Amino acid sequence: MVDWVAKTRDRASAGTFAEVATWAEIAVLATLWAGTENAIRLAGPNLGGKLVIDVTNPLNFPPNAPPGLAIGFSDSGGEQVQRWLPQAKVVKAFNIIGNAYMVNPKFPGGPPDMFICGNDDGSKRQVTEICSAFGWPTTDIGGIEGARLLEPLAMLWVTYGVRSRSWSHAFKLLRIQGS
Helix, strand or coil: CHHHHHHHHHHCCCCCHHHHHHHCCEEEECCCHHHHHHHHHHHHHHHCCCEEEECCCCEECCCCCCCEECCCCCCCHHHHHHHHCCCCEEEECCCCCCHHHCCCCCCCCCCCCEEEEECCHHHHHHHHHHHHHHCCCEEECCCHHHHHHHHHHHHHHHHHHHHHCCCCCCCCCCCCCCC
């Protein structure tokens, strides 16, 4: 990390989880699920009132078996993150695509759709602006409980990737004009 900061000169900085949470205007939570609660704990209360983009998926990785969802149906990772950060404005986004396509997603059928959910409309507008700047049309599916749908959608993305041995795929919501 120190080498990266040195290479970027005055355009970057580094610090502890708590320090970075203090400085951040917007935080991106992009951890393996097993470390998510601890990362939040290390950030302390410094994310209160801030937009937190939750990119996580509650996946478990059993030995000699494909990955699966650790949470589902009546709860979600997004809802847990919101409970762990009750003062933050959590928006689930970017959890249904690999990091190689998070910015400028170029696919033959046109840009895929980014589905988002969260409880704060202003924060969802901010995430929609970020998605747009990154090349994504955005579909807002409602409150943070929508993560109960987005996380299984991510599992579908993972399952297809494992079976096809390819991670170059995304989802698109097809609409009839005027709808």
